[in-house]
Amino acid sequence: MSNPSLLILPGDGIGPEVMAEVRRIIDWFGANRGLQFDVSEDLVGGAAYDAHGKPLSDETMAKAQEVDAVLLGAVGGPKYDDLDFSLKPERGLLRLRKEMDLYSNLRPAQCFDALADFSSLKKDIVAGLDIMIVRELTSGVYFGEPRGIFEEGNERVGINTQRYTESEIERAARSAFELAMRRNKKLCSMEKANVMESGILWREVVNRVSADYPEVELSHMYADNGAMQLVRAPKQFDVILTDNLFGDILSDCAAMLTGSLGMLPSASLGAPMANGRPKAMYEPVHGSAPDIAGQGKANPIACILSFAMALRYSFDQGEEADRLEAAIEKVLADGVRTGDLLADEGVQPVSTSEMGDAILSAL
């Protein structure tokens, strides 16, 4: 049997430097745990635009469809701000999500013990926090038609369409209920059913799916209240299910609560492929951070934890994922910190690759 395949798309900004550390981790698992991967690397985002004039080439898209999992760094940067909408780095990422049909985006918001002090929230509010946000990722206002900027009378109008079919809602909901079954059996679904019909349909379908998961305690919350409750008392949540746009905002809000933004991974999963593995892409929640790119300052942990999610969700290697996560916790407990994890100017931060070294030696 051939090795499972990984396509690495480092992207822009700090993407390449954090991904370099992931490659060392991948190599370690090959050399020491008998987990060999066939790794290839390609371009996405601004890097792809610079090379090919578009943010994702058809060849790269085709490769992404064939591999067992994609690992993505980050896309975007001020250099590309004036590009036409269809050429922006983000379109490369969105094309991957859409064409691979990665409808279920898992975003853990977890507060690492060693970093609880680093949150802007009080320690008792966030210590031990462990939420999983399931964001629908292939539909909604991100992809709905009609969209664009149109002439209307003597002015222009900007239009986007929020659009959800029952089956789109249902499959995202099922993935959230499945996750809830493996966690604390508590699921909160968020929308604006009080003002949006798409939210009414969302709530109705989620209620219908819940009949198949009688053990899961389901609640509904308006998304604005959801944002409030996340800030007020995030530990009331376990799994949160929401749509593409609310998920974008609420998951970033939740990520920031933990004080561990440079630490948070994500998995974007689709339907099972012929080999039984889900279509999958893994990426850190943080962005391309152009301000610190190329300086060896970036924290590689979110990207490395994204690989841990790949081990767990694509390759059924939960124990190896645990091993990697434990190594990271040890390194943090030892006080190793990249600059983003330091409140105190007096302490000397480690570089991106020194953080990689520390994790490798903890492994």
Added chain:
Amino acid sequence: MSNPSLLILPGDGIGPEVMAEVRRIIDWFGANRGLQFDVSEDLVGGAAYDAHGKPLSDETMAKAQEVDAVLLGAVGGPKYDDLDFSLKPERGLLRLRKEMDLYSNLRPAQCFDALADFSSLKKDIVAGLDIMIVRELTSGVYFGEPRGIFEEGNERVGINTQRYTESEIERAARSAFELAMRRNKKLCSMEKANVMESGILWREVVNRVSADYPEVELSHMYADNGAMQLVRAPKQFDVILTDNLFGDILSDCAAMLTGSLGMLPSASLGAPMANGRPKAMYEPVHGSAPDIAGQGKANPIACILSFAMALRYSFDQGEEADRLEAAIEKVLADGVRTGDLLADEGVQPVSTSEMGDAILSAL
């Protein structure tokens, strides 16, 4: 000259009980400061539905168009959850906003010194916080067509339309720039121009308007990053401008940061009327809180501060507004607390009307 007119719409849940305290404050200004108002009262939301079968009668709508300012309590409650969309309590509120054309919704997020400890955020992150969010209130996905739940093939699809014309963006932007000129001359506009064309148009129009306000330092931020930055370091902001839906979520997030949710007022302003006053409605940011309704537990301060905003923005009585706000700060400094402002179970909270008493005697 006749007295200025106020239409009071207490609405549902805790609306009536907090509004009862506002009426006493209004009376105080009439008796002691020579500020007489012609006050009338009517129904909105579930209360209107119970009486007339719709969440806002045409008669009430017509009255709202005629008065100098509307004061609204809150709408909604679980009793109305199963009503048809068009009959929901929220539709009454949205009809007022839309037909009065109240395009500029001002939502201060202010941390009261006496309550800084009460935030879930660390005290140094929020103490002294004073942000003003300007939310576009009459357009966007709240009102765009097409909308609804439609049959498509053998399933249904929920559709809403995000829609902004240049002139809609421009008038909201102007009101934000005007506010910024009266504050710290710093404005941050938030959208998702990286994924939504409506956000691209938004950013373009805001940039254009900024040419008329060269003194205002303008920045742009993606709304997801905005949510993060609000949690991370809210004091970096002064005035924030955003659309209807992002404004709904971001302003609730900002409100919760302050730890003073029961304290936060809002003003919704439209174009000037014949008498020069803007069309205006004032309401607390908090909801109808059905769980504590009718028990005399609710905090009336947000609603009273909404009247202070009316004094300032509708009646040009900035000094009287200052007087009222100072009275409230004094009461808080004295340690008077409704239940929502108490972390410590040991302390005895005051009732809604006792809080009203305290503010009246501070006046």
